[in-house]
Amino acid sequence: xxxxxxxxxxxxxxxxxxxxxxxxxxxxxxxxxxxxxxxxxxxxxxxxxxxxxxxxxxxxxxxxxxxxxxxxxxxxxxxxxxxxxxxxxxxxxxxxxxxxxxxxxxxxxxxxxxxxxxxxxxxxxxxxxxxxxxxxxxxxxxxxxxxxxxxxxxxxxxxxxxxxxxxxxxxxxxxxxxxxxxxxxxxxxxxxxxxxxxxxxxxxxxxxxxxxxxxxxxxxxxxxxxxxxxxxxxxxxxxxxxxxxxxxxxxxxxxxxxxxxxxxxxxxxxxxxxxxxxxxxxxxxxxxxxxxxxxxxxxxxxxxxxxxxxxxxxxxxxxxxxxxxxxxxxxxxxxx
Amino acid sequence: xxxxxxxxxxxxxxxxxxxxxxxxxxxxxxxxxxxxxxxxxxxxxxxxxxxxxxxxxxxxxxxxxxxxxxxxxxxxxxxxxxxxxxxxxxxxxxxxxxxxxxxxxxxxxxxxxxxxxxxxxxxxxxxxxxxxxxxxxxxxxxxxxxxxxxxxxxxxxxxxxxxxxxxxxxxxxxxxxxxxxxxxxxxxxxxxxxxxxxxxxxxxxxxxxxxxxxxxxxxxxxxxxxxxxxxxxxxxxxxxxxxxxxxxxxxxxxxxxxxxxxxxxxxxxxxxxxxxxxxxxxx
Numbered sequence: 001x002x003x004x005x006x007x008x009x010x011x012x013x014x015x016x017x018x019x020x021x022x023x024x025x026x027x028x029x030x031x032x033x034x035x036x037x038x039x040x041x042x043x044x045x046x047x048x049x050x051x052x053x054x055x056x057x058x059x060x061x062x063x064x065x066x067x068x069x070x071x072x073x074x075x076x077x078x079x080x081x082x083x084x085x086x087x088x089x090x091x092x093x094x095x096x097x098x099x100x101x102x103x104x105x106x107x108x109x110x111x112x113x114x115x116x117x118x119x120x121x122x123x124x125x126x127x128x129x130x131x132x133x134x135x136x137x138x139x140x141x142x143x144x145x146x147x148x149x150x151x152x153x154x155x156x157x158x159x160x161x162x163x164x165x166x167x168x169x170x171x172x173x174x175x176x177x178x179x180x181x182x183x184x185x186x187x188x189x190x191x192x193x194x195x196x197x198x199x200x201x202x203x204x205x206x207x208x209x210x211x212x213x214x215x216x217x218x219x220x221x222x223x224x225x226x227x228x229x230x231x232x233x234x235x236x237x238x239x240x241x242x243x244x245x246x247x248x249x250x251x252x253x254x255x256x257x258x259x260x261x262x263x264x265x266x267x268x269x270x271x272x273x274x275x276x277x278x279x280x281x282x283x284x285x286x287x288x289x290x291x292x293x294x295x296x297x298x299x300x301x302x303x304x305x306x307x308x309x310x311x312x313x314x315x316x317x318x319x320x321x322x323x324x325x326x327x328x329x330x331x332x333x334x335x336x
Numbered sequence: 337x338x339x340x341x342x343x344x345x346x347x348x349x350x351x352x353x354x355x356x357x358x359x360x361x362x363x364x365x366x367x368x369x370x371x372x373x374x375x376x377x378x379x380x381x382x383x384x385x386x387x388x389x390x391x392x393x394x395x396x397x398x399x400x401x402x403x404x405x406x407x408x409x410x411x412x413x414x415x416x417x418x419x420x421x422x423x424x425x426x427x428x429x430x431x432x433x434x435x436x437x438x439x440x441x442x443x444x445x446x447x448x449x450x451x452x453x454x455x456x457x458x459x460x461x462x463x464x465x466x467x468x469x470x471x472x473x474x475x476x477x478x479x480x481x482x483x484x485x486x487x488x489x490x491x492x493x494x495x496x497x498x499x500x501x502x503x504x505x506x507x508x509x510x511x512x513x514x515x516x517x518x519x520x521x522x523x524x525x526x527x528x529x530x531x532x533x534x535x536x537x538x539x540x541x542x543x544x545x546x547x548x549x550x551x552x553x554x555x556x557x558x559x560x561x562x563x564x565x566x567x568x569x570x571x572x573x574x575x576x577x578x579x580x581x582x583x584x585x586x587x588x589x590x591x592x593x594x595x596x597x598x599x600x601x602x603x604x605x606x607x608x609x610x611x612x613x614x615x616x617x618x619x
Contacts, residue, residue: 074551077551078551078553081546081547081553085546116559117557117559119542119546120459120493149459150459150491150493150506150542151559152540152542152557152558152559153540153559153560153561153563154559154560155542155557155558155559155560156539156557156558156560157541157542157555157556157557157558158555158556158557159546159553159554159555159556159557160553160554160555160556161551161552161553161554162551162552162553162554163550163551163552164550164551179550181550194555194557196560
C-alpha cells in the first residue's frame with residue numbers, strides 16, 4: 001500500500017501538463033475609434049496656429065512612408081491563407097451539407113463557409129492523390145477531394161505573423177532575385193484575432209528596424225531610383241467590421257503608430273493615429289489630439305483629392321494648411 | 337500496403353492465439369463464473385489480484401500486486417499497425433480500498449501513437465487518462481459502480497511542403513463520468529446497465545505554425561468542441577462467465593465511447609449505436 005500515494009500523486013500531476021495556454025487579447029482601440037466618430041474639440045484659429053505645423057509634418061511623413069502598404073499586403077496574404085483553409089459546405093440543393101469548394105458543386109444550392117479551419121489537409125484520389133492541399137482551393141485536387149488533417153471547429157484565438165522585411169537591396173524587384181529572408185533587414189511582428197472563424201478587425205504588433213524600398217517611379221528602382229525607408233516601433237490598426245467580406249484596399253483603415261519613421265537617412269518620431277484608404281492614395285484623415293489626458297479633446301484633419309477639411313464637435317468645414325485658413329459655404333471662418 | 341495488411345493479420349493472429357492459449361492450455365487454472373472474489377473489472381473499482389491474468393480480445397491485464405493491475409488495450413496496437421505505427425498503451429489500476437461493501441480505485445495510463453498522412457507526414461498523439469472509481473456491493477447479487485475519468489490529449493504534427501500546413505501542438509482535455517448497475521442473474525450471467533456522460537470537454541487548442549515561409553504565420557487558436565459536451569451512452573448488456581471463457585456484450589444508444597482510445601465518437605457517425613464487447617479468460 002505504500003506505493004499508492006505515489007500513484008495518486010502521479011495521477012494528479014499528469015493532467016497539469018495539458019493546461020491550455022492563455023490566448024493573446026487584442027488591444028482596445030474603441031476609444032480611438034470613438035474619437036474619430038465623435039470629435040470633441042471646437043477648432044478655432046488659436047488651435048490651428050498651434051497644431052497646423054504638426055499636422056502638415058505628420059501628413060508628409062505618412063504620405064512618404066509605404067509602411068501601410070507593407071502591412072496591409074501582409075494582412076491580405078494571411079487573409080487569403082486562412083480563407084483557403086476554411087471548409088465550405090453546400091447550403092440547400094441536392095448536396096445540402098456536403099463539402100464543396102464553389103457553387104458549381106452545389107446544384108440548386110450555394111457553397112458557403114462553415115467557419116471550420118482545416119489544416120494539413122491532403123488530396124484523396126485524383127491526379128494529386130496524397131499531396132498537401134487547401135480545402136478552399138478549387139484547383140488543388142483535380143478529380144479528387146481535399147480533406148483530412150486537423151479540423152478546428154469554429155476557431156477562436158490569435159494568429160501571429162512574422163515577416164522579415166525586404167531591405168534596401170535594389171535588385172529585389174528583379175525576377176531572378178534571391179528573396180531569402182535576411183534578419184538584418186529587420187522584421188514586422190503582428191497579431192490578429194480569430195473569433196468563431198472570422199478574422200477580427202484589430203491588428204497589433206511591432207516593427208523592429210524594418211527596412212524597405214519605395215520606388216520613386218514605377219515598380220522598380222530602375223527609372224528614378226528608390227527611397228530607403230524604415231520603421232521601428234509599435235503598430236495597431238483597425239480594419240473595420242466588414243473587412244473580411246470587402247476589398248481591403250477600398251476600406252478606411254485606422255492606424256496607430258508610435259515609433260520612428262526613417263526616410264533617406266533621416267528619422268522622424270511619430271506618435272499618431274490616422275486613417276487611410278489604400279485605393280484612394282490622396283485620402284488621409286489625421287486624428288489631432290489636443291487635450292490632456294489623451295483623447296479628451298480631439299478633432300480630425302482630412303486631406304483628400306478635392307481639398308482639405310476639419311471635422312470637429314461643430315461639424316465639417318473646409319480648411320487649407322497652405323493658405324492658413326478655414327472656411328465653409330458662407331466664407332472664411334477663421335485664419336491663423 | 338501488403339506489408340501493413342500482413343502486419344495487422346499477424347497482430348490479430350497473435351492476439352487470438354494468446355487468448356485461445358489462455359482458454360485451451362490452462363483449463364485447470366482458468367477461473368470464471370461470477371463469484372464473490374471474481375468481480376467485473378471494466379467500469380468497476382476492482383482489479384486483478386497478484387499474478388492473476390486476464391487475456392481478452394480487447395484488453396490484456398496482469399495483477400502486479402493484490403492492489404495493482406496493469407492493462408494494455410489491444411485495439412490501439414492493431415489499428416496503429418494498420419496506420420503503420422503501433423500505439424503503445426498502458427493503464428495502471430489500483431484498488432486502494434476494498435472492505436465490506438465498498439471498493440475504491442484510481443488508475444492512470446497513457447496511449448501514444450501516430451496517424452500517417454498520405455504524404456508521409458504524421459499526426460502524433462499522446463493521451464493521459466486518469467480515473468477514479470467506486471464500487472458498492474448492495475448484496476451478493478447486486479452491485480453499483482461509479483467513476484470519473486479525466487483525459488488529457490496532446491498532439492503534434494509535422495509541417496508539409498505545400499498547402500496550409502500545421503506544425504505544432506494540439507491540446508484537448510475532457511471528463512467522463514459513468515455509472516453501472518450490475519445484477520448477477522446466475523453464476524454464469526450478469527446483467528449490466530451502463531450510463532456514460534461527458535459533462536466537460538475543453539476547446540481544442542492549437543499552438544503551432546501554419547506557414548513557415550516569409551511571412552511565418554503562427555497560431556494560437558481554440559477550436560469549439562462544445563458539440564461533444566454532454567455526449568452520453570446508455571448501454572444495457574450482459575457478461576457471461578463460463579468455465580473457461582467470458583463474454584461481455586452490450587448494445588446501447590447514442591455516442592460511442594471507444595475503450596482503449598479514451599475518446600468519444602459522436603452518435604451521428606455510427607447511427608447512434610454504442611457497443612461494448614470483449615471475449616476473455618482469467619486465470
